[in-house]
Amino acid sequence: MLHRSLARFEGDRVFTCLPDNGGYAEYVTCKKNYVFPLSERLSFSQGAGLYVPYFTAYRALVIKCRIKPGEVLLIHGASGAVGIAALQLAKACGVSVVGTAGTLEGMELVKSLGADFVFNHKEKGYLNNAVAAIGGQGFNVVLENLANINLGADLTVLNQQARVAVRIPVVGSRGSVEVNPRSLMLTESTIIGVKLMGNTEEEHLEAAGVILKGIEDGWVKPIIAREYALEEASQAHHDIIHNKGARGKLVFKV
Template sequence: MMLLLCRFASSCRIGSSLCRDMKAVRLHKFGGVTNFQIDTIPVPTHSEDEVLVRVRAAGINPVDTYIREGAYAILPKLPAILGKEVAGVVEEVGSNIDNIKKGDRVFGCLLDGGYAEYAVCKKNHVFPLSEKLTFSQGASLYVPYFTAHRALINKCHIKAGETLLVHGASGAVGMAAVQIAKAKGVIVAGTAGTVEGMEMVKQLGADHVFNHKEKGYLNNAVAAIGGQGFDVVVENLANVNLGADLTVLNQKARVAVVGSRGSVEVNPRSLMMTESSVIGVMLMSATEEEHLEAAEEILKGIEEGWVNPVIAREYSFEEVGDAHHDIIYNRGARGKLVFIV
């Protein structure tokens, strides 16, 4: 894959605003990874209610690939900088913000714009990054942990003592779900597709771990929790697993669909028998109150030590094609993929 690699332009300052250029990965056409270019463009400007962050790491997520392909409900205007989460150092602070200062380590939540050396974050969407975490871990907090929180807390209202199945627990959202659930006193069974992934899920605290490539693994999972079925399921690949999920539910169970790459056939009688619910989860649909609630919980978890993102691989911008391939086609996820900037 050929990428256009541009050199940095000189930098300058006028008052308190930057007038330097930055390097960014931009999508010029929807479709394959060859439509990415590494461009040199002006550093974005920020308003009085925003923070300019010098990005040190940017999260890579499956949703980025859907947007790149033009297969997502909300598509950006082209050319576009993708990426919904970053971590870095505050470069400039808007005049209406008094709880963040220049030089602070932060992580930020974005609509798009993370694949760049600088990103602008709204004041309620940028949070302090503890010294306990690296920048790569900071860039792994928003999409995985806020999604898992929305699925478990806002949508499924999971409670201590309930049983949870995390289908795909070795991926970024799956790992976050395991950590949040264990912090809430939930009994967790997780699945992974490799020995290494299974071991990682065990280390995160899952009570039971199974290989979802082995025949009969769901029956074994149900037996491990006493045979009553699961109260909650977090499903990362619904087009493959949802039909089977519905056969291993307890009464009034909740299935949170956080990922799907196609259609699936299910038997509705499975839901009728248990009076269970299937709930779609979309992070971007969270209210501001829910967003801040999740942030408070994640920040608390960082300080208490149970929020601990696992990094599978770090990429350079020049490896954007590899990154987008790996996040979809690399079998046996073992954590989060990020760009180092």
């Protein structure tokens, strides 16, 4: 059924993936299997914030970490675009979520989106407080959005057989990090690298089916932090790296 739904007609509202870049262009070409209908429930700006965050979250949590109902997920940086997508997906899957953010506004956003607990990752001892909040057993899954800062500490708050997903590109890890392998040995946990373009065709269509249904069911709701004109591209690049406290997706309006 999903293959048939990929057929699009002139004038249809759509969103797409551009694996060969080109997202700043007025006109683009792409493979038909990477073009999806954009529901009237969402704006075009929200459509621009669908593919990378939601398909990345799906690959990380479902395909790679095989998250299960009843598990407990820690999302480091839950107020960013991928963090928000992961939070919405996890709650739809019956998973308890602890999210972190670096500002009061970000924390309020994460809580409003359904996180069970929210902590400020700039505060000393926040990870210990997070573990205490979930009963002291540690996390089954961690989605790490800044591995070079957090990965070593993540490994100290894991439950048995836990999985830690580290995503790329650069915003997921900006350098090296020191870890203690003993933490992995004690819990028999796994660190998993996540690359969106690692999806097979079958995985790509699987994710698309879940996300399209999530839009219609109402739980897929991209949050747009700011819209930029194309002339503001350099400012957008600066903001995505240097802003302290993400609150959704940054998009261009062409």
